[in-house]
Amino acid sequence: MGEGRTNALALESASRRELQCLAKELQLCRGNAKSDVILSHALQFLSDNPSDGEQRVRAALAALTGGARSTTAVTSPVGKTTPSRKTKAANREQVEAKSTSEGEQSGSVNEGEMAEQHAHEQEKATALSKHSSSAKNKSVVIKKAIFAPPKAGELETPEVAKKPEATPSPPITKPHTSAAPAKTSKVASQASSSSDKATTNPRSALASLENVASKKVSVSAARKDVEALVDSLDDLSFVSESRVRCSATGHEMKADRGTILAYTTGKRYLKARRLKCSFAQYAPMFVAYPDEANSDMLWCNVTESAIARDRKRVEAHIAGPKYQKELPLWRVTEAAKKQAAEEAAQRRADRVEAAKKRRLAVATKESADITDNERPAKRVAIDRSRG
Incomplete structure (x- = not known):
């Protein structure tokens, strides 16, 4: 065992x-x-x-x-x-x-050898x-x-004496260091170094502020240029803060000067604008089709029908009996609509003026009542001071 x-x-x-x-x-x-x-x-x-x-x-x-x-x-x-x-x-x-x-x-051998x-x-x-x-x-x-x-x-050999045994040295144990304090110390050192940099480099801070200000100025200037470009073309309008829409073609694009200029110099936009300008002489009887998806069509307000965006088709439609029959009635209706709109605008202006007069009269009356109520009190105070 x-x-x-x-x-x-x-x-x-x-x-x-x-x-x-x-x-x-x-x-x-x-x-x-x-x-x-x-x-x-x-x-x-x-x-x-x-x-x-x-x-x-x-x-x-x-x-x-x-x-x-x-x-x-x-x-x-x-x-x-x-x-x-x-x-x-x-x-x-x-x-x-x-x-x-x-x-x-x-x-005979010497001591050196x-x-x-x-x-x-x-x-x-x-x-x-x-x-x-x-x-x-x-x-x-x-x-x-x-x-x-x-x-x-x-x-062992008899000639050599035993030497005392060497005591083994105790093992050296390294203290265990956790990783969390090291990370925190590193973060703290980074924060302190960044704060030192911020405090010791005022020129860099000033330069960064100047860069931010220059960027803001450049952005505002670019926005003003885009707004001026959109206002100069009657068929462009803002859909949102960063989007622009073309009413002639129905195309939407980024509100950027370079993008807008590149599109407005393209073939599609120039063709649509040329067609629109060529049919402007037939307004207000013929206008653009209400649906922008059908940009190749026109709308006849006299006969209330769609006509192809072609000069021959438009002239043939004008010479037709239906258009000639409806044209006088449409003109009378349009004149009546225009007169009614003018009368409504006049009545609206009269109402606004009358309301202003009433408010002014009420204000003057209230001020007069206030002055009348204050005068006896002043007289009583004067009489008491004299007595």
Whole structure:
């Protein structure tokens, strides 16, 4: 029971690479499976094969790490660093002994050459120790339960004294900083920088105000130009603040000077205006068709019928018997309408004038009553002052 527990602990401390290689070698599961899955399959393999399971696991890990070199178990960070230091010291002692022996044998060698050789040997020893320590760090860490512990003579040399173990430095934990204060500080810094810019750059603020004022002036000037252009053409009118309509063609466009000029110089508008001007001599008997969609038609007020916008058709309609019969009656009706409109306008003007006179009379009467009511009070006040 104890041995199985030690095997489980050893497998739990194995690295990810060791577990993957173990899974591939023993065909426990997929090599890219999770470490927990590989570990559970390995423990199941050990329980299913109590006789040779442990040996097969050792053989697989030994083949992975390079045989006897991987049998040296390292259980702590101190154990990892101690062999490298001791081997380094042993190499240094060997180099020193070799240099002294060579100095005794060859006395003709000067001290400068010996120093250079000694430094060169030390560099080689340090490079060798670094290489050995890096190779040992890369090797697989295996627990004592699976592999036999190393002998004391293999790790330590009698010539070198043991050095005190270095106490591991406590891990430095960085304080957790939340992202919200950083954002707020950034926003605050941006606001402060913008306020500083606004306060320290009065010229830029003045320039921006001047730009806004110039834009307003330019917009008002452009609006005045558009209004003047629309007023100069009798068939253009404003539909809204930003739209203009042409009564001759029924076209709507943007209230822009360039757009209006481009349309009024086009073929469609010029043709419609030419036709309108050519039939102006037949007014008021013939006028434009009430529906602007039928701009190619005219409306005859005498016969109350639609006529094609063609000079021959209009002249033929005028020479027709129906038009000649209705024309005198239409003229009488139009004259009566005109007279009635004039009389109505005169009556309206008379009513307005009479209302003005009445209001003026009422106002003068009220002012006279006010003055009459105020005079006795003044006399009483004067009499009291005299008495």
